[in-house]
Ligand SMILES: Nc1ncnc2c1ncn2[C@@H]1O[C@H](COP(=O)(O)OP(=O)(O)OP(=O)(O)O)[C@@H](O)[C@H]1O
């Protein structure tokens with residue numbers, strides 16, 4: 048196939064102006080789609096169809112970028128200074144440490160990223176295209192200009208495309224225009240100068256199909272789409288989650304402490320006229336010792352491991368940090384159909400205004416479901432599956448599609464010159480549009496008396512657990528071509544269709560498990576409160592309070608925040624109200640999850656801390672979600688919650704380690720540097736200490752977590768971390784002081800021996816205390832992972848053997864006498880025992896963390 052250079056299309060008129068033939072020839076394609084080979088070639092030329100053209104940076108650039116980190120830069124300066132002053136060993140070791148930690152970080156994070164990426168792509172958005180003349184499902188990222196895509200209700204528009212054919216196509220383009228109401232679209236030709244938001248003959252990436260079907264010709268993909276352009280211009284930062292915010296606060300707290308300590312050490316050195324270079328290096332080493340430099344690695348490894356384990360339990364993670372948010376979630380809002388119920392709905396009754404079984408009601412309902420082009424609801428499926436009804440010569444003329452604000456759908460039908468508008472929807476909303484009702488073919492006025500009777504019947508059905516739709520109709524003039532919203536008035540009420548949607552057996556134990564583990568469950572549904580209450584009762588979900596959409600509408604935000612916290616069931620809420628409820632709960636300080644699968648759930652999935660959907664959900668919901676369940680089952684979600692808490696538990700171990708023993712050691716180091724005539728540890732020894740300590744902690748992300756730590760939602764608690772730091776840090780400093788005393792008083796240690804003794808004590812205590820800190824139990828009653836045992840004992844062993852080897856002399860160590868070894872052993876055991884006692888007291892006192 049011959050084609051011109053398509054990248055010049057920017058200077059040409061927009062693809063929605065001009066004739067369709069002109070566009071086809073410009074894109075060098077036909078309305079029957081591209082041949083597969085041509086599509087492959089175009090994909091290579093235009094790149095993938097992803098909103099931002101942010102291809103992954105090459106590995107070496109990612110690697111180098113890590114050096115642009117203040118800590119790494121300080122270390123490199125230190126290495127350079129040592130080199131210039133002929134401290135070659137120091138210089139080499141500092142450089143070695145930098146290289147090692149950067150490489151470690153880089154490799155681990157890249158592995159975690161690519162594992163997460165594989166998971167994400169397993170649930171990526173698909174599009175239906177014509178290739179080689181046949182319909183084919185391809186990942187949306189492989190679309191190219193010239194492709195012909197097929198769209199239907201619930202689809203997300205995967206690229207910018209011009210309509211070739213459309214039937215009753217209504218599109219939500221909030222993303223483009225901010226306008227919440229669906230816009231009708233048709234093929235045709237737009238006048239020159241039409242803006243994208245005004246183009247009625249084109250659909251744009253990121254907008255969604257509310258109803259109808261279409262065939263459309265892709266003219267722009269990836270960053271060249273209208274939304275791609277917008278995204279590029281705004282470069283909108285992704286809003287950070289609760290977890291990310293808390294982590295940042297923690298980082299800031301440590302940074303402040305580090306700066307204080309370093310300034311203090313430098314000030315003392317200047318006061319005492321110590322050698323400046325050595326003092327500088329000492330301060331740098333202290334800063335390095337205090338920095339939790341492995342935190343990014345620990346985070347990405349725990350997250351990706353959590354994601355893998357979740358995948359094994361049928362939960363696919365789309366946004367990695369959602370793993371921790373799921374562990375922190377303390378309120379779960381969920382819709383009803385499919386989650387709490389089977390979604391295998393049966394039509395049980397079709398009755399007229401007097402409550403008698405009526406074939407006519409069934410026929411109207413069937414015709415409405417049969418001809419409506421929106422996303423079929425499970426109730427439509429139930430009507431269509433009920434019995435084979437003859438369309439009986441009825442044909443469709445037009446439609447006012449379903450939306451969740453109106454909660455009804457109308458189709459305009461024709462039969463032998465007669466035209467009828469048939470409406471079905473939520474009884475409250477449909478009855479409000481009715482002025483008459485029909486009994487045995489005779490119309491009556493729907494006066495106050497009759498209305499009361501009908502509403503009473505509706506309520507009685509609801510109380511028995513029936514979901515009810517009202518059916519109504521109206522005769523139209525035979526030449527009516529287009530149906531409008533405004534035509535849904537003065538309707539004739541025909542009767543009710545009632546459905547049963549049995550509760551899901553597996554939901555009951557899963558609900559109980561979630562509630563027992565500290566997650567409050569709230570039901571947020573567009574259905575009415577009687578049906579929803581019935582389901583809650585059948586599932587044993589205790590309902591504390593009920594709010595209806597109408598009531599939510601009258602509450603301002605602060606009032607809603609208070610009421611929402613005390614409400615279990617939100618009924619008859621519109622999609623906008625759903626997401627308002629979610630935001631209100633979040634503002635109250637809850638970590639909120641939202642589980643839903645419909646078009647109407649998308650705003651709430653966005654608004655929640657963790658949006659959860661199912662693999663079978665509509666595109667819009669799948670794209671808005673952070674997690675996808677492969678089975679629509681609350682039990683699967685509960686497993687995911689436990690995995691989230693498990694990975695959070697391991698992150699907290701790392702934090703507690705860094706802020707207790709390690710912190711205490713650095714504090715004593717600073718203190719000792721004031722009191723001693725020599726440095727308590729040489730800069731290079733501190734760096735080595737830090738390196739070994741890091742190695743010992745490498746296995747923390749792989750560690751086991753005690754089951755009782757999974758019983759509650761896990762959250763950052765900075766106050767708790769600070770307290771823990773103060774208590775265990777002080778203990779560690781006390782034992783350091785004791786070590787100093789022993790070294791100076793009993794062994795009259797000079798610089799080298801002092802440094803050796805303290806190096807051994809400080810590293811051994813700092814590394815071994817992990818076995819105490821990692822659990823709230825007696826350490827002997829909680830099994831650590833084999834890797835953690837190996838890395839910790841390995842690090843401790845190296846530290847204690849090194850001074851006896853020739854390499855030790857290199858670092859400025861000297862072999863300690865056996866008596867000192869004995870004394871150190873006593874100190875280490877004493878420290879570990881008191882840390883254990885203090886930990887028990889601490890956890891009894893402060894139950895968090
Ligand atoms: N296809 C349809 N035709 C007519 N009315 C409908 C249709 N689909 C939904 N409705 C009406 O709109 C209401 C809200 O829709 P729906 O129950 O799907 O909302 P939801 O919030 O997704 O509920 P759920 O929590 O059960 O998933 C329904 O209770 C029903 O009255």
Ligand SMILES: [Mg+2]
Pocket residue numbers: 382383384644645
């Ligand atoms: Mg739903």
